[in-house]
Amino acid sequence: MTRSFGSSHDQIRAEQLARLRRHLPEVLRDNSFWRERLHDVRGWDDFERLPLTTKDDLVADQSRHPPFGTNLTYPLERYVRVHQTSGSSGTRPLRWLDTAESWTWWRRVWAEQVYPAAGVTPADRVFLAFSFGPFIGFWSAFGGTEELGALAISGGAMTTEQRLRSMVEMGATVLCSTPTYALRLAEVAQESGVDLAASPLRVTVHAGEPGASVPGTRDAIERAFGASCFDHTGMTELGPTGFSCSQRDGVHLVESEFVFEVIPEGGKDASKTPTGELVATNLGRWGSPLVRYRTGDRVELSREPCSCGSPYAKILGGVRGRVDDMFTVRGVNLYPSQVEDIVRRFPQITEFMVEHRRLRRMDEVTLLIECPDAAAPVERLSEDLRAALGVRIDCRQVADGTLPRSELKARRLRRVDD
Ligand SMILES: [Zn+2]
Numbered sequence: 001m002t003r004s005f006g007s008s009h010d011q012i013r014a015e016q017l018a019r020l021r022r023h024l025p026e027v028l029r030d031n032s033f034w035r036e037r038l039h040d041v042r043g044w045d046d047f048e049r050l051p052l053t054t055k056d057d058l059v060a061d062q063s064r065h066p067p068f069g070t071n072l073t074y075p076l077e078r079y080v081r082v083h084q085t086s087g088s089s090g091t092r093p094l095r096w097l098d099t100a101e102s103w104t105w106w107r108r109v110w111a112e113q114v115y116p117a118a119g120v121t122p123a124d125r126v127f128l129a130f131s132f133g134p135f136i137g138f139w140s141a142f143g144g145t146e147e148l149g150a151l152a153i154s155g156g157a158m159t160t161e162q163r164l165r166s167m168v169e170m171g172a173t174v175l176c177s178t179p180t181y182a183l184r185l186a187e188v189a190q191e192s193g194v195d196l197a198a199s200p201l202r203v204t205v206h207a208g209e210p211g212a213s214v215p216g217t218r219d220a221i222e223r224a225f226g227a228s229c230f231d232h233t234g235m236t237e238l239g240p241t242g243f244s245c246s247q248r249d250g251v252h253l254v255e256s257e258f259v260f261e262v263i264p265e266g267g268k269d270a271s272k273t274p275t276g277e278l279v280a281t282n283l284g285r286w287g288s289p290l291v292r293y294r295t296g297d298r299v300e301l302s303r304e305p306c307s308c309g310s311p312y313a314k315i316l317g318g319v320r321g322r323v324d325d326m327f328t329v330r331g332v333n334l335y336p337s338q339v340e341d342i343v344r345r346f347p348q349i350t351e352f353m354v355e356h357r358r359l360r361r362m363d364e365v366t367l368l369i370e371c372p373d374a375a376a377p378v379e380r381l382s383e384d385l386r387a388a389l390g391v392r393i394d395c396r397q398v399a400d401g402t403l404p405r406s407e408l409k410a411r412r413l414r415r416v417d418d
Contacts, residue, residue, distance in 0.1 A: 081103055
């Protein structure tokens with residue numbers, strides 16, 4: 001018998017509330033960051049009156065109380081790991097502590113939810129193309145691989161060529177990387193005559209950027225690797241928040257471990273799929289919890305049942321972009337991921353960047369592209385962009401290697417103020 005979506009969702013809500021009620025009293029008592037901000041929660045009405053929290057609040061707290069800030073429920077000796085944000089948005093990195101329990105929580109979400117949704121099993125060999133430094137990145141995926149019982153292969157401290165060789169020689173069946181870096185691996189494989197599609201690699205799991213949910217990027221990765229490509233969303237300060245399923249039309253939010261809300265753009269949004277900023281509360285990281293945290297991610301949330309059977313809500317098309325990454329062309333609001341979807345249909349284009357200029361209060365947008373050893377298809381690209389987005393964007397080819405290549409999170413919007 002299939003359980004109805006409604007009752008299952010009600011059960012999830014009841015469990016979320018029970019966990020909040022079980023753990024919030026300790027946070028209110030012992031965590032000085034939250035003591036001033038929160039009040040006791042007995043029902044959802046109480047929860048909805050709690051204030052929203054931003055990354056700026058956390059950064060300010062750590063500046064005032066170095067090195068770890070005051071969002072600590074336990075004495076420092078209880079914590080066993082420290083990581084930090086990538087600092088990709090230009091702000092100073094945020095340090096984040098985990099207890100043994102909260103680190104196990106991260107690992108379990110990977111082992112029990114993210115990996116199974118991508119079809120990864122204990123028989124797999126997982127290659128993690130990531131430099132294992134202070135940024136949390138794929139550390140949790142590495143731990144999740146062990147938790148699952150699969151083989152975790154570190155791809156830290158290697159060149160792209162060394163990573164390719166390591167993957168092929170050890171028969172990796174799963175790759176974890178950013179989508180941008182997967183395309184970089186494919187580019188180097190082609191240059192050095194490595195046939196990735198003929199390797200045993202069958203699944204790729206991506207995080208850090210929305211690319212794996214952008215159809216053009218996903219297709220490019222799947223073509224290059226002969227593999228199925230999955231998306232994962234997560235944040236250093238929050239934890240592992242989502243995964244894409246077999247339907248591949250979005251990312252399910254891990255509602256067993258988080259409460260999710262959406263702040264609708266322009267006030268109310270009574271539609272079935274409200275669009276706006278995703279807000280999250282974690283339910284498994286009580287040593288450094290976040291309550292009603294504004295993620296800065298722009299999403300379209302759907303509670304329509306998914307044919308994969310998951311009772312979780314889904315963000316359609318994955319994260320659509322950062323709320324502050326919006327740019328405007330002739331009155332049309334756009335996000336870099338919309339441009340990315342078109343650009344990735346041109347396999348000869350290896351890298352791109354949207355350059356946004358404010359010239360005498362006018363918005364000017366140029367798409368910079370790299371297209372090695374060939375004349376870039378600027379006219380066709382421009383036409384495709386106009387057909388898909390409804391505006392004309394000038395495209396300009398730049399010399400190979402001019403645009404930044406990122407192994408962590410690529411930022412493909414550059415703002416230039418005159
Ligand atoms: Zn699904």
